[in-house]
Amino acid sequence: MTSNRELHIPLHVKYIQALGDSKDDLMYHLTAHLRLNAIYWGLTALTIMGHKNALNRDEMIEFVMSCWDDEAGGFGPHPDHDAHVHATLSAIQILIMQDALDRVDVDRVTKFILSLQQPSGVFAGDKYGELDTRFLYCAVNALSLLGRLHELDTEKTVDYIRLCRNFDGGFGAVIGAESHAAQVCVCTASLAILDRLDVIDQQTLAWWLAERQLPNGGFNGRPEKLEDVCYSYWVLSALAILKKVSWIDAEKLTAFILSAEDLEQGGIADRPGDQPDVFHTHFGIAGLSLLGFPGLGDLDPVYCMPAKLIEARGLTKDWQGLPRRALGL
Amino acid sequence: MSYLSSEDDVAPLLYCERPEWQDVTPISQYEAVSSPIAPIFYTPEYKDATNYFRGVVKTGETSERVLELTERIIRMNPAHYSAWQYRYRTLLATNAPLDVELKLMDQIAAHNMKTYQVWHHRRLLITQLTSASLAKDPVDTATAELEFIGNVLALDTKNYHTWSYRQWLLAHFDDAGLWLGELPYVDDLLLEDVRNNSAWHHRYFVVFGRGSRSQATPAEEGEVLQREIRYVKDKISVAPNNPSAWNYLRGILEYSNTPFSTLLPFTEPYTRAYVQPTDDVVDLDNPKPSSDATLPCVAALDFLAEAYVRAGGDGVGKAVELWKQLANEHDTMRKKYWEYRIKEALEGKTN
Numbered sequence: 001m002t003s004n005r006e007l008h009i010p011l012h013v014k015y016i017q018a019l020g021d022s023k024d025d026l027m028y029h030l031t032a033h034l035r036l037n038a039i040y041w042g043l044t045a046l047t048i049m050g051h052k053n054a055l056n057r058d059e060m061i062e063f064v065m066s067c068w069d070d071e072a073g074g075f076g077p078h079p080d081h082d083a084h085v086h087a088t089l090s091a092i093q094i095l096i097m098q099d100a101l102d103r104v105d106v107d108r109v110t111k112f113i114l115s116l117q118q119p120s121g122v123f124a125g126d127k128y129g130e131l132d133t134r135f136l137y138c139a140v141n142a143l144s145l146l147g148r149l150h151e152l153d154t155e156k157t158v159d160y161i162r163l164c165r166n167f168d169g170g171f172g173a174v175i176g177a178e179s180h181a182a183q184v185c186v187c188t189a190s191l192a193i194l195d196r197l198d199v200i201d202q203q204t205l206a207w208w209l210a211e212r213q214l215p216n217g218g219f220n221g222r223p224e225k226l227e228d229v230c231y232s233y234w235v236l237s238a239l240a241i242l243k244k245v246s247w248i249d250a251e252k253l254t255a256f257i258l259s260a261e262d263l264e265q266g267g268i269a270d271r272p273g274d275q276p277d278v279f280h281t282h283f284g285i286a287g288l289s290l291l292g293f294p295g296l297g298d299l300d301p302v303y304c305m306p307a308k309l310i311e312a313r314g315l316t317k318d319w320q321g322l323p324r325r326a327l328g329l
Numbered sequence: 330m331s332y333l334s335s336e337d338d339v340a341p342l343l344y345c346e347r348p349e350w351q352d353v354t355p356i357s358q359y360e361a362v363s364s365p366i367a368p369i370f371y372t373p374e375y376k377d378a379t380n381y382f383r384g385v386v387k388t389g390e391t392s393e394r395v396l397e398l399t400e401r402i403i404r405m406n407p408a409h410y411s412a413w414q415y416r417y418r419t420l421l422a423t424n425a426p427l428d429v430e431l432k433l434m435d436q437i438a439a440h441n442m443k444t445y446q447v448w449h450h451r452r453l454l455i456t457q458l459t460s461a462s463l464a465k466d467p468v469d470t471a472t473a474e475l476e477f478i479g480n481v482l483a484l485d486t487k488n489y490h491t492w493s494y495r496q497w498l499l500a501h502f503d504d505a506g507l508w509l510g511e512l513p514y515v516d517d518l519l520l521e522d523v524r525n526n527s528a529w530h531h532r533y534f535v536v537f538g539r540g541s542r543s544q545a546t547p548a549e550e551g552e553v554l555q556r557e558i559r560y561v562k563d564k565i566s567v568a569p570n571n572p573s574a575w576n577y578l579r580g581i582l583e584y585s586n587t588p589f590s591t592l593l594p595f596t597e598p599y600t601r602a603y604v605q606p607t608d609d610v611v612d613l614d615n616p617k618p619s620s621d622a623t624l625p626c627v628a629a630l631d632f633l634a635e636a637y638v639r640a641g642g643d644g645v646g647k648a649v650e651l652w653k654q655l656a657n658e659h660d661t662m663r664k665k666y667w668e669y670r671i672k673e674a675l676e677g678k679t680n
Contacts, residue, residue: 033408080358080383082411128414130445167533167580173489176496176539178530180489210663211572223526223572225487247666 007293008261012281013051015266016042019278035078036067040090041282043097047306048289048297052097061100064091072127073108084126085116089138092145093305110148113139117153121160122174132173133164137186141303144193144315158196161187169204181212181221185234192241192302192317206244209235217252218271228270229260229280232287236321237301240290243320250291250322257284292322343374344381344398355380356387375405386415391422404437407444417453427454428470435477443485448494455498471502479514486518487527496531500539508540523564529573537584554585559614562595566616569599575628579635589636596636599629600651627660638674645674 019042039060046054066079067087074083075091088109095101116124116139123135136157143149163175164187170179171187184205191197212219212235218227219235232253239245259272260280267276268284289299298307302317310316344350357380378401385395399416402409420430431454438447455474459467478495482488499507512535518528534540536557545553561578565571582589595615598605604620618624634651637644649671656667 033410126410128410128449130449166530167537167584168576173493174497176500176534177493178489178527207666208576210666213662215662222487223576224524225526244666247663247669249662249664252662 005255005258007258007285007288007295008263008266009049009051009295011263011266012261012268012285013046013049013054013266015262015276015281016046016278017054018266032078033081036064036075036087036090036094037077038278039063040094041278043094044299044305045278045282045285047097048285048299050295050297057098060094061098061103064094065103067091072112073105074112075109082126082128083112085113085123085135085138085142086125088113089142092142093303096145096309097306104146106146106148110143110146110151113142114151117157120175121153121156121158133161133171133183133190134173134186136160137190140190140193145303145313149193154194154196158191158194158199161191161196162199165199165201169201169208178222179208181209181219181231181234181238184209185238188238188241189302189304192319193315195317197241200242202242202244206239206242206247209239209242210244210247213248213253217249217254217256219248219253226271227256229257229268229287230270230283232257233283233290233304236287236290237304240301240319240321241317243318245290245320245322254288254291254293257287260284290321292324294325294327296324298324341374341401343377345377349394350381353381353384353388353390356383358383372405375402378402378405379409382412382415386411391415391419393423393425395419396423396425400433403446407437407446410446413446413450417450420454421457427458430454431458431474438477438481443488443490445490448490452494452497455501459502467502468504468507471498471504471507474498475507475510475514482518486522486525489527492527492531496534496539499535505542508535511535511540519564523568524571524573526573529577533577533580537581550585554581554587557581558587558592562614562616565599566618569618569622569624569626569629572628575632579632588639589632590640592632593636596629596633599624599626600633601625625659627655630655630659634670638670649674 019038043052043055043060046052064075067075067077067081069076069081069083072083074085074088076083077087077090081087092101092104092109095103116126116135118124118131121136122131122133123139124131125135140149140152140157143152160175161171164171164177164183166172166179168179171183172178172180173183177183188197188200188205191199211223212221212231214220214227216227218229219231220227221231221234236245236248239247257268260269260274261267262269262276265276267278268281269276270280285296286299286304289296290301298321299305300307300310300316301319301321303310303315307316344353345355355377357376378398382398382402385398396416396419399412399419402412403416406412419425420427431451434447434451434454438451451474455470458470475495475498478491478498481491482495485491499511511531515528515532515535518525522528536553542549558578558581561574561581564574565578568574578592579589581587582592598615598617602625604618604622604624618626630651634648634655637651638648652667652671656664656671660667
């Protein structure tokens, strides 16, 4: 098999466009609780690939607004679903990318987000109470994008993250939980937004992140677990914030991500040979962007949004991916 | 006790076909759905049950029949989080026996360990069961729960939510006997798979983290540390190329402010290219790499370099040599990291 060096952008664009068509598909129904998030993943991937308009803007905005939970004052992942902080972040990110943030009732959303913070400083995802540093990140990211970060109790929030720091320098989902690359990503990005990277033992953590790279070039999320394309983003974004992306083997990771492309239907899978999905498509492309892959737009690893939009809002933090290589090299 | 009158695989009557449910107005979901390829639970049964669920939520009904309905839904779709929450609310409203509910959950969890809601529901039940008004012997409850968690972990030894729940449970009860019982448990897991990072993390949590005894004397703490250092050395000798064990070792040395250099005699044999003949001599304090180990061990080279650079003086030069070996031969994937360490050390920066 010849090694795949190319990112098949037109194919992936078609794949993302086709996702909304398969309302009969099993996966479409099973994943209703991720719908809004999936649209964000699709739109971000398209934008980074330079094909933002491949999906209809007005339809998308109307769908986002149909996810508004007027009782709670936030967005749910699907119409009729209860508001959730992750869906709320996705809604805000989509509306910013579609230049339609004016549709959001910022006061109410801010109130909803802040209401999810626990006395300990962590955030619940919704009124049902699952606690996770991922939700803390959703809250901090969303408040920052809305220009309401100043309403957050920063000390309390940072204190919780500090208590999640483990003996290996990594971070877990809650205090006492095992270090995991996805949790490291969200804790690092949250601290970056809050200008508190001092909480991190940066050298130790960057080394732990570099250690995620396996001989096949892919990354795992914890020692002795399997590689998965999505860790390309969780690990790389944290490394970019710590400005240590050079510590991993970029060529091998690039080859790994590309080997997980589905060259028939488009999209990227968790690992070579598996079924693609929009989640792994987005995070694979996001990883490639941070690696400087030619032909892609810049992605801000703190907010996981197109870098230009974050710059325009004056929110850019001091991060560093690999330089963008010119096409044809 | 299951409120379902029949087993899952016998097709029950739809709620819309049952006379005793006629007083409820079902509410369909937002999207009109054309006929799907029948998955395991996206069926007319699921659509029907969730329609009736939306109906009872709207009227705020909390009754025994709601327990039947929510059980049916979570069996079909454990990710339906509002069904879980509404079920819990209904359990409280009907004064249902929560220990019985726990037993029912034991059966359901067997299918769906990866769903967060399964564990969140247990957390709510346990918290409620052990609150003052309903307290039996809390340690009994906790012990039974630890056994259940152990059975689940036996099938999926690194399940993140399950481990997190175990850690929550131990901290919630904070019983000395329960904490102590974790050591043989972790040991069993590591005997099965010495590379289980979750088990190593849990050991740290129990011994040095939340489970550490605040009333321990310095002498007792010293004993615990020595015991753990011996433990991790033994595990390293069994399987040297095990990042979790080396991370654990570094973690406990940092925690106790023990210089890495005290581990030099132990580490050195792991940094050689092969197991030396004289290494047959048994040294209990410094167990040697097993004869089939792949040497040199990268983590050992890394550790040795760290010990040298921290010692300072001519240790810096020795560290640089080791980092060069790592960059150029033994761990070329992370070449830039090793070169960074070399540059920093030669520029005289301390860590």
